[in-house]
Amino acid sequence: MNKKHMDEIENQMKLANAGIPEKERDLFADARPVKVDPFNKYYEGFLNWARSRSLWMLAFGTGCGAIELRPLMTSRYDMSRYGIAPRPTPRQASVFIIGGYSSIKTIKRIVRSYEQMQGPKYVIALGSCTINGGMYYDSYNTINRLDYYIPVDVYIAGCMPRPEALIAGFNRLKEKIRAGECEGMNEYTEKFDWYKSNQKQIIKDWNMPDYNW
Amino acid sequence: MEQLIRKIKGMVSLKAYIKQRDDLHFITVKKEQLELILSHLKNNEGFTHLAFLQAVDFIEDGKFQLTYMLCNYETNVNLGVLVLIDRDKAEMNSIHSLWAHAWQYQRELFELYGIDFPGSPRVHESFVLEGWDEIPPMRRDFDTLEYSDQTFYQRPGRSTNDPAEYMKEKMYKNYAASPMIRRDNE
Numbered sequence: 244m245n246k247k248h249m250d251e252i253e254n255q256m257k258l259a260n261a262g263i264p265e266k267e268r269d270l271f272a273d274a275r276p277v278k279v280d281p282f283n284k285y286y287e288g289f290l291n292w293a294r295s296r297s298l299w300m301l302a303f304g305t306g307c308g309a310i311e312l313r314p315l316m317t318s319r320y321d322m323s324r325y326g327i328a329p330r331p332t333p334r335q336a337s338v339f340i341i342g343g344y345s346s347i348k349t350i351k352r353i354v355r356s357y358e359q360m361q362g363p364k365y366v367i368a369l370g371s372c373t374i375n376g377g378m379y380y381d382s383y384n385t386i387n388r389l390d391y392y393i394p395v396d397v398y399i400a401g402c403m404p405r406p407e408a409l410i411a412g413f414n415r416l417k418e419k420i421r422a423g424e425c426e427g428m429n430e431y432t433e434k435f436d437w438y439k440s441n442q443k444q445i446i447k448d449w450n451m452p453d454y455n456w
Numbered sequence: 457m458e459q460l461i462r463k464i465k466g467m468v469s470l471k472a473y474i475k476q477r478d479d480l481h482f483i484t485v486k487k488e489q490l491e492l493i494l495s496h497l498k499n500n501e502g503f504t505h506l507a508f509l510q511a512v513d514f515i516e517d518g519k520f521q522l523t524y525m526l527c528n529y530e531t532n533v534n535l536g537v538l539v540l541i542d543r544d545k546a547e548m549n550s551i552h553s554l555w556a557h558a559w560q561y562q563r564e565l566f567e568l569y570g571i572d573f574p575g576s577p578r579v580h581e582s583f584v585l586e587g588w589d590e591i592p593p594m595r596r597d598f599d600t601l602e603y604s605d606q607t608f609y610q611r612p613g614r615s616t617n618d619p620a621e622y623m624k625e626k627m628y629k630n631y632a633a634s635p636m637i638r639r640d641n642e
Contacts, residue, residue, distance in 0.1 A: 348586050375611035381601040383593045384585065387608040445607060447587030 262449035271452040276432045279362055287423065294337070294363060295417040301336035302329040303356055305349050308342030308369040311406055320406040325413055333359040338416070341395075343403070344372035344385045350392055351446045357393050358455040362428045365420070367412055368395045371402045378402065391441045394427035457481060457533065460501060468493050472538075482536040487548070490539050494524060494554055502528045503535055506554075509561035511569045515596045518543045520571060524551070541571070550576035568594040 257273045281287040300322075304312065315322045316329055330336040333356040345353055357366070368389050371377035376387035389395055396419060399412040419425050431438060435454075443449055461473055464483065472484040485493050497503040503526035512521040524537040541548055550573040552559040562573040567583045570592035582588065591598050 346584070348584060351586070375614050376604075376608070380610075380614065381604050383590075383598070383600045383603050383607075387604070388611050391609050441609075447589065448582075 258453040260452050262451060262453070272454070272456045273452075274454075274456070275435060276358075276454055278429050278432045281423065288421075291420050291423055295420040296326045298325075298327045298338045298365075298413070298416070299330045299336045300327055300338045300340060301333055301356065301360065302331055303333075303339070303352075305341050305345050305353055306343030306370070306372065308340075308372075308403055310342075311369070311403055311409055312340065312342065315406045315409055320410065322410070322413070325410065325417075327413060333357075334361060336360055337363065338365050338367060339393075340367045340369055341373050341389055343370035344377065344379050344382075345389065346384045347386070347445050348384075350386055350442070351451075354393065354442055354446075355451060355455050363425070364428050365396045365416060365425050366393055366427060367409075367416060368398045369404060369409065369412070371400055374398055374400060386445065392438065394430045394438075396425050396427050464493065464496075467496065479532055480534045480536075482538055484538040484540070487539050487541055490524075490537065491549055491551065491554070493537060494526075494551060497526055497535065497537070498554060502530050505529065506551075506558060507534070509551075509558060509565070511565050511571060511594075513543070513569065513594070513596045514540075515543070520546055520569065522548060522565075522571075546571040548573055550574065550579075552576050568592055570595065 256275060258275060260268050260271055260273055263271060282290065300312075302312075304310075312329075314320050322328075327338070333339075337360065339353075339357055339360060341353065357364070368374065372379055372385065373389040373395070376382075376385065379385040380387055386392065397412050397416045399408055401408055404412075416425070439453060457475075457478075461470075461481075461483070464470060468485055468489040470483055470485065472482075474482040476482065483493075505527040507525040507527050508523070509525070510523050512523070514521060519540045520543055522539045522541065524539070526535045526537065527533075528535070539548070546569070548571060550558070550562060552562065552575075559577045559579065562571075562576045563579050563581065563583050565571045566573060566579050567585055567588070573579050585593070590603065593600065593603075
């Protein structure tokens with residue numbers, strides 16, 4: 244295989260970023276996300292143990308379910324007992340809680356925030372609306388299944404689930420992390436084109452990069 | 457209030473007047489005379505607050521009904537000024553010069569009902585629906601279930617119950633025999 248051929252393949256692997264104006268395209272990365280392989284068994288096990296004990300949650304209330312996060316954060320349910328802390332920006336967070344229904348306008352921000360989060364990252368889907376649309380299953384503006392747009396690790400059913408249920412969901416997430424089952428980020432990388440086509444089907448004014456590094 | 461209605465009748469042609477409560481009244485006026493009556497109510501009668509501006513789709517009559525809900529803080533009276541406009545050529549005069557915040561309502565009405573307000577600031581910018589290319593979704597001829605089925609992915613296994621039947625079956629199976637449930641005829 245000569246160098247020219249290699250370059251061609253590399254160019255095909257690059258993201259088109261067709262949504263942003265041509266003169267601004269140089270300002271954005273056009274590389275695809277890369278799969279991060281786990282380390283050897285014992286070291287990864289130790290890392291997962293550490294990760295499960297310091298979950299930093301993105302404080303982005305994406306629906307009515309975000310109201311359940313307030314009692315969870317404050318003194319009554321006090322999630323800091325479980326080693327969970329809220330963070331204001333996606334760059335510092337590792338858990339993304341989707342609070343219930345998400346409209347098309349919100350799913351655009353959700354995708355953007357999810358992609359900006361640094362790995363390893365986990366998603367908790369809170370409420371029935373994220374599972375099958377809930378009471379908004381026939382709405383023109385809210386999605387029905389969240390797992391077609393971003394990978395989801397734990398679902399918490401209910402409308403609304405109480406903060407206790409949320410704590411149970413966090414504990415389930417911790418178990419999954421320790422067992423090394425939370426590979427949502429790598430799944431997103433592997434099925435990147437499928438996720439992107441689903442997202443672009445509903446987000447019609449795509450004016451951001453194809454992957455928000 | 458009767459005095460005010462009499463006064464309004466002298467000023468404009470009043471199509472209808474409904475008194476719903478002592479503090480809630482509705483008047484229907486002509487489309488052309490709306491700005492006249494609104495500015496009179498705001499400047500001279502103390503209806504200084506525009507609480508909301510909303511639309512109702514009367515698809516059978518081919519009309520949109522706009523409701524301008526005004527509030528008088530001195531007397532605590534709400535007055536709804538109703539206007540009927542054509543559904544096919546949905547266009548209305550903008551009132552953002554009377555109440556500055558009306559532009560936001562008008563922008564929302566343009567997006568959700570397709571009612572145009574020429575001259576209103578930013579009225580054609582997208583508000584909630586970004587990149588919407590169907591007919592406006594709050595119009596009654598828009599089938600939201602069909603759109604949802606086509607656009608979003610359904611998870612199989614969804615079922616619904618009639619609440620009354622479900623309660624009867626699950627909770628009150630032995631309704632007649634149960635001494636715990638108080639019955640009205642006893």
